[in-house]
Amino acid sequence: MPFGTACCAIELMAVLASRYDLARFGAEAIRFSPRQSDLMIVAGRVCIKMMPVxxxxxxxxPEPKWVIAMGACASSGGVFDTYSVIQGIDNFMPVDVYIPGCPPRPEAIIESVLLIQEQIARERQEI
Incomplete structure (x- = not known):
């Protein structure tokens, strides 16, 4: 489930297009309903007023669920060191993978999805 608010969302759209084709890695069904999603990608800055949403x-x-903080803004607030921008979403929810960059390259986004898949495989082996 994408939650894009800035330039990172443009890179996320590039990953879903034909050149990078994230569907090759099992992410062909992008859901815009939280009840049908197990992965949230937070792309861009998050303001204080958006955080409750x-x-x-x-x-x-639904459980199990995973979160990717995409880009400098979602990870640490980026260049927006101001009272109205959250300085990292990990203060409010658990983050499984951080993607550095402003904005991150599409290859980094694909790598983060692969890291989540590896984490899921490890968790299944432990059970």
Whole structure:
């Protein structure tokens, strides 16, 4: 489930297009309903007023669920060191993978999805 608010969302769209084709890695079904999603990609800055909405979306996702913080803004606030921008979403919800960059390259986004898949495989082996 994408949650894009800035230039990172443009790179996320590039990953879904034909050149990079994220569907090769099992992510062909992008859902815009939290109840049908197990992965949230937060792309871009998150303002204080948006955080309750983002938390509500996260809580509506079924277990197990994973979160990717995409780009400098979602990970640490980026260049927006101001009172109205959250300085990292990990203060409000658990983050499984951080993607550095402003904006990150599509290859980094694909790598993060592969890391999540590896994490899922490890968790299944432990059970």
């Amino acid at each position: 983002l938390q509500r979306i996260y809580l509506q996702m």
